[in-house]
Each structure stands twice: as structure tokens, then as C-alpha cells.
Amino acid sequence: MTYELYYWPMLQGRGEFVRLALEDAGAPYIDVARGGPGDEGDPPALAALLHDPSLGRPPFALPALRDGDLVVAQTAAILLYLGPRLGLVGPSEADRIWTHQIQLTIADMRAEAHDTHHPVAAALTYEEQKPESARRAVDFRTERIPKFFGWFERVLVRNDGRHLAGRVVSYADLSLFQLVAGLLYAFPKTTEAALKKHPCLEALHRAVPERPRLSGYLTSPRRIPFNEQGIFRRYPELDA
Amino acid sequence: MTYELYYWPMLQGRGEFVRLALEDAGAPYIDVARGGPGDEGDPPALAALLHDPSLGRPPFALPALRDGDLVVAQTAAILLYLGPRLGLVGPSEADRIWTHQIQLTIADMRAEAHDTHHPVAAALTYEEQKPESARRAVDFRTERIPKFFGWFERVLVRNDGRHLAGRVVSYADLSLFQLVAGLLYAFPKTTEAALKKHPCLEALHRAVPERPRLSGYLTSPRRIPFNEQGIFRRYPELDA
Structure with a gap:
């Protein structure tokens, strides 16, 4: 299929x-x-x-x-x-609902990352909502990144330090890599500083792209580069 | 249990x-x-x-x-x-994933409704972000309510006109009732006008609270009234 x-x-x-x-x-x-x-x-x-x-x-x-x-x-x-x-989730119902719960929290942070450059309306451009973006980005950097990263780190530490759920790589681990990669693109200064305080999260972010198939994908033309049309956009003034 | x-x-x-x-x-x-x-x-x-x-x-x-x-x-x-x-979802995997997909879309609209009064930061009060709220509420009323309501109506029409998924009431039907109830509280003028254009959605919103157990619950002290601490808040200036 x-x-x-x-x-x-x-x-x-x-x-x-x-x-x-x-x-x-x-x-x-x-x-x-x-x-x-x-x-x-x-x-x-x-x-x-x-x-x-x-x-x-x-x-x-x-x-x-x-x-x-x-x-x-x-x-x-x-x-x-x-x-x-x-084969990207554990076998039990408890594993599946937990992995999904993590995924929904990743989705929440992803939506908030998007709204740093679109706090008023998705249909408007960033340039049409810059003052609002500046305010929202301050909150995202100072309140939300620490809160979400703190939870991801706690989840990793309480598991095996290397995976979010169980002893195998799940789709949530892959998604968390993508979330952190996007944040490093959009908010490099803030995210690098935050990762230093969350060593398991940083280690996961380094380990996932070394998986053989993913490594091949991430260095292929199939991987679209980050750009200013997506969720994660580099507007340096928002990472001040 | x-x-x-x-x-x-x-x-x-x-x-x-x-x-x-x-x-x-x-x-x-x-x-x-x-x-x-x-x-x-x-x-x-x-x-x-x-x-x-x-x-x-x-x-x-x-x-x-x-x-x-x-x-x-x-x-x-x-x-x-x-x-x-x-017993609030159909038996097949296809039913369950579809019902969940609807629930996630309800959750998206619920989050957007919240952000009409908190477009900058959940940690600030509404009074600290009123100008941003005013702009976001305009977009929510004019773009987002029609888009979401249009999809809910389409889903109902393409099913049996009365339920979102299959021939039985699912948790998504109950959640859609709650979403519309909240929007009627927060944006009464906009929501009443929008419901007139979406008759199946309006009918679902009327039918769900007539279910015997729900009717008992909704008229009991267990049902907390809507108020200005929740997701859906009545600030008349946002429903102008």
C-alpha cells in the first residue's frame, strides 16, 4: 500500500x-x-x-x-x-494514548510558535501585525519556551532519558526533533540558550537526525529548507 | 470503576x-x-x-x-x-479516527476563541491586551467563524444531517454543542447570525441538550455558568 x-x-x-x-x-x-x-x-x-x-x-x-x-x-x-x-509507537493502549498526548502538546507549542508572527490573523501578512507579534514573541520566549521545554525534559528524565515514551523511538520523538529544529531556525538565540538548560531534550534533538533513513532524508532535496512561508520564520527582531 | x-x-x-x-x-x-x-x-x-x-x-x-x-x-x-x-464513538477504526479528527478541529476553534481575548499572552489580563484583542476578534468573527461553521455544516450534511459521524451521537457532537454554546455566550450577535446560515449546526445545537441525562446535568448546579474566567468570555466590544 x-x-x-x-x-x-x-x-x-x-x-x-x-x-x-x-x-x-x-x-x-x-x-x-x-x-x-x-x-x-x-x-x-x-x-x-x-x-x-x-x-x-x-x-x-x-x-x-x-x-x-x-x-x-x-x-x-x-x-x-x-x-x-x-512501528513508531509502543504496543499497549497506555503507550499509544501517552504518545498521542505528547504529540498534542507538541502541536500546541507549534501553534503558539506560528502565532508569534501571526497573533492577529493568519490571513494577514506578518508586516500587517508587527507590533502585536513583538509583544507575543516576548511572552513566547520568556514564558512559553521554558514551560514547554521544562515539561519535555521532565518527560524524558522520567522515562529513560533518551525517548519520550518507552524504550523505542516514537513518532513523538521525531516530531519533537522537528519542533526544536524549527525553534532553532526561528529563535536561534533563545532556543540555544534554553537547550543548554535541558540536556535530555538537546540530546534527543541531536540523536534523531542521526537515524539512518532520516539522515538520508534530511540531506536530500526532499527536505524543504525552512523559510518565511512556514510555521517557523526567522524574523530576528522577534528573537531579540 | x-x-x-x-x-x-x-x-x-x-x-x-x-x-x-x-x-x-x-x-x-x-x-x-x-x-x-x-x-x-x-x-x-x-x-x-x-x-x-x-x-x-x-x-x-x-x-x-x-x-x-x-x-x-x-x-x-x-x-x-x-x-x-x-459508547460515544462508532465501532470501526475509521469511525474513531474521523470522530477524533473532528474533535481536534473543535479544539482548534476553541483555542482561537480563547485567543480573541488573549492574543498576546495567557499570563496577562484581557485589559492588558485590549487593542490586540479587538483586531483579532474582527478576524475571528468575519473569517474564522464562517470557515469553521461552514465545515461543520458540510460534515453534517454529508452524513445524515443530524450527527457528525455515523448514526449515533458521538463525543464530537457533544463537544460541538459546547463550542456553539460558548460562542453564543461570547459572541451572541455574530453567532446567532451565523447559525441562521447553518441550519444543521443549529439543529444539532438544539438537539444535544435535550438528551435526558444532559438535560438533567445542564440544569443542575454541577453545570458551572459561563463567566469571564473561562475560554468563552462576554466582552461586548469584541462582538461589535
Whole structure:
């Protein structure tokens, strides 16, 4: 079975959390809007999916994953679905609900990171909400990063120091790597300083990209560079 | 088995989405900080849970549900866990992932509703971020309510017109009732006008509180009134 990932082709965004899981597992998938070697991709397929009147269970937004007849949207729900299939979650119900709980907290921090440059409206540009962004970024840097990083560190320490859940790498570990990578891009000064205080989190962030398949992916053209269209944007004035 | 719900006693908040599921199912539970008849409740238990060093899998925030040895946090994860146990989700994996996907979208709108009065920082008061709130509320009223309501209506229409998923009431239906109730409290003018354009959503919002157990709950002292400490706050200037 080849999975089909529907996501915007010009940015990492929420889709990247799904890509990392698929890539780490070596799962067969098509990045629908981007294609692959010898295939140009099909960007119009994204809008076609979102507006397909024949879908009984339509996505609210992308990413969406198609697996045969099933279409799943909402990043955390996609990972909930893929986790057992890709071997990226523990076997018990307690493991799965815990891993998902961590993923939802990663999603909360990801949304807050986005809102540092879009605190008023996603439909406006950053330039149209700079004063509000400046205020929100101060709170994010001084209150939210310490609170979230403190919890991630606590979770790692209370487990084995190396994984968030159990003794194996889960999709939440991959997502936490991506979250920290994005924060290092957007808020390099703040994030580097914060990581120094959270050694297990820093170690996880260093270890995940050394996994063989992920290492190959992250150095390939399939990994879209961070840019100022995505969740994590480098506006130096917000990292003052 | 008696469930234990850990949530702040003075507001509906995120905990209310869990309460509605427990109440609708007639499940035995203790609202730990509030107690019940002849029981004063134990508010200090909330901080004790959040800071319990013996918990291997600590909550990031409340609500949290304790079921025997298992502690689950994150509202949507709690409902994912409770859904099959309370008979509030369809039997197939496809039903469960779809219901959860809807719940996550309800959670997204709930977070955006909160941020209309706290667009800068949750740690500041509304009075400390009124200009930013005014701008964000305009976007929420004119762009976000129509977009979310349009999707909920589409989901209802493509199903049976009365339920979000399948032919039975799911926890997502209960949560959507709560979301609309909160929006009617916070943005009465905008929400009433929007409901007129979304008849299936309006019908669901009217039907859910007529369910016998929920009706009993909603008219009991256990239902905390909406107030200006919760997610949904009535600041008339934001509903202009």
C-alpha cells in the first residue's frame, strides 16, 4: 500500500511532521503535490481534495493522508493512525494514548510558535501585525519556551532519558526533533540558550537526525529548507 | 470503576468537554476539585497531580482523567480514550479516527476563541491586551467563524444531517454543542447570525441538550455558568 500525502509543496509546515514519520519508517508514499524522481507532482490535487464533493468525510485543512479509501486529516490524527502501522509507537493502549498526548502538546507549542508572527490573523501578512507579534514573541520566549521545554525534559528524565515514551523511538520523538529544529531556525538565540538548560531534550534533538533513513532524508532535496512561508520564520527582531 | 476528573473548579474551560461526555453516558466520576453531594472537593489535589514527582507520565496541563493507574491529559486524548468506553464513538477504526479528527478541529476553534481575548499572552489580563484583542476578534468573527461553521455544516450534511459521524451521537457532537454554546455566550450577535446560515449546526445545537441525562446535568448546579474566567468570555466590544 502506497500512502498519499496531500500538503503544500513550498513549505515544511504541519506536513513535515508526517513526512518525518513516513521517511523514518521507509514507508512507500507519494508526496502528491511534489511528485518524485521523474514525476512533477500534481499541486491542483490539493484543492481538488479539499473541495471534493464526493468525500463523505472531508478534511478541514491539510495535511491529509490517503490510505486506500480512507482520508485522514489533522496532523496528530494522521500520526495516531500511522503510528502502529509504521512501528513508531509502543504496543499497549497506555503507550499509544501517552504518545498521542505528547504529540498534542507538541502541536500546541507549534501553534503558539506560528502565532508569534501571526497573533492577529493568519490571513494577514506578518508586516500587517508587527507590533502585536513583538509583544507575543516576548511572552513566547520568556514564558512559553521554558514551560514547554521544562515539561519535555521532565518527560524524558522520567522515562529513560533518551525517548519520550518507552524504550523505542516514537513518532513523538521525531516530531519533537522537528519542533526544536524549527525553534532553532526561528529563535536561534533563545532556543540555544534554553537547550543548554535541558540536556535530555538537546540530546534527543541531536540523536534523531542521526537515524539512518532520516539522515538520508534530511540531506536530500526532499527536505524543504525552512523559510518565511512556514510555521517557523526567522524574523530576528522577534528573537531579540 | 469511578473516573476521577482533575480540572479547575471555577470555570467550564476545557474540562467541560470531558464532563459532557461523562454526564451524557451516566458514567461514575468524581470531579476531584469540586466534590459532590456531602463532599467539599479537594482543590489542592490539582496542583498535587501536576507536580507529583512519582508520575512517570505527568500531565502538561489540566484537564486530566485518572482511570485506576492511568492518567490521561489533553482534552482530545481523554475523549479518544473515553469514547469507546462510554459508547460515544462508532465501532470501526475509521469511525474513531474521523470522530477524533473532528474533535481536534473543535479544539482548534476553541483555542482561537480563547485567543480573541488573549492574543498576546495567557499570563496577562484581557485589559492588558485590549487593542490586540479587538483586531483579532474582527478576524475571528468575519473569517474564522464562517470557515469553521461552514465545515461543520458540510460534515453534517454529508452524513445524515443530524450527527457528525455515523448514526449515533458521538463525543464530537457533544463537544460541538459546547463550542456553539460558548460562542453564543461570547459572541451572541455574530453567532446567532451565523447559525441562521447553518441550519444543521443549529439543529444539532438544539438537539444535544435535550438528551435526558444532559438535560438533567445542564440544569443542575454541577453545570458551572459561563463567566469571564473561562475560554468563552462576554466582552461586548469584541462582538461589535
